[in-house]
Amino acid sequence: GAVVSQHPSRVICKSxxxxxxECRSLDFQATTMFWYRQFPKQSLMLMATSNEGSKATYEQGxxxxxxxxxxxxxxxxTLTVTSAHPxxxxxxxxxxxxxxxxxxxxxxxxxxLTVV
Amino acid sequence: GxxxxxxxxxxxxxxxxxxxxxxxxxxxxxxLQWFHQNPWGQLINLFYIPSGTKQNGRLSATTVATxxxxxxxxxxSQTTDSGVYFCAAGRLYGGSQGNLIFxxxxxxxxxx
Numbered sequence: 001g002a003v004v005s006q007h008p009s010r011v012i013c014k015s016x017x018x019x020x021x022e023c024r025s026l027d028f029q030a031t032t033m034f035w036y037r038q039f040p041k042q043s044l045m046l047m048a049t050s051n052e053g054s055k056a057t058y059e060q061g062x063x064x065x066x067x068x069x070x071x072x073x074x075x076x077x078t079l080t081v082t083s084a085h086p087x088x089x090x091x092x093x094x095x096x097x098x099x100x101x102x103x104x105x106x107x108x109x110x111x112x113l114t115v116v
Numbered sequence: 117g118x119x120x121x122x123x124x125x126x127x128x129x130x131x132x133x134x135x136x137x138x139x140x141x142x143x144x145x146x147x148l149q150w151f152h153q154n155p156w157g158q159l160i161n162l163f164y165i166p167s168g169t170k171q172n173g174r175l176s177a178t179t180v181a182t183x184x185x186x187x188x189x190x191x192x193s194q195t196t197d198s199g200v201y202f203c204a205a206g207r208l209y210g211g212s213q214g215n216l217i218f219x220x221x222x223x224x225x226x227x228x
Binding site (some may be wrong): 019027032036038042043044045046049051093095097099104105106107109110112 | 146147149151157158159161164167202204206207208213214215216217218219220221
């Protein structure tokens with residue numbers, strides 16, 4: 001089956017540094033990928049939609065300069081949390097849809113970010 | 117946009133009991149998925165069920181798209197079924213790209 005791989009699964013960084021999270025589609029090409037964020041004991045909220053070769057579309061309230069998204073190829077989207085602060089600590093997870101196979105969304109393993 | 121509501125928010129069961137989790141969505145969708153989130157945060161895809169009924173072992177799900185709801189049935193519950201169950205709905209047509217809207221989840225605790 002289709003697999004979406006996300007790396008790293010867990011990262012701890014210092015305040016002020018930047019962290020890059022990778023989301024790869026392993027056996028299909030994903031023209032569109034989605035990034036979600038989940039705070040403790042809450043649901044998952046869409047942050048942005050990443051389109052290959054074009055700028056990402058951010059949801060209201062998500063700072064595009066803080067959460068940089070790059071979708072440079074059909075199999076890789078990256079999310080960079082810039083100048084991270086403790087309030088950015090969260091669970092980040094990506095997903096992709098294989099349009100040729102229907103509407104099902106496939107999710108990565110998620111990344112737990114802790115900013116200290 | 118689409119709104120997704122799940123009920124109940126919390127559910128405590130004795131091992132061996134059956135349960136039904138409900139998901140209501142506010143608009144027409146062509147994707148409806150049920151997930152179990154494990155303690156490490158990983159989303160385990162239980163069902164992709166935009167319509168109809170599916171069964172997988174002790175779990176089954178039914179989506180009635182015309183009435184905008186889906187049900188997840190857990191039979192003979194086990195302690196390993198504990199965790200948070202999410203329903204998520206979305207559209208992939210027109211101006212929608214297929215992202216999912218998640219409900220707030222049902223936290224299930226199965227006691228031995």
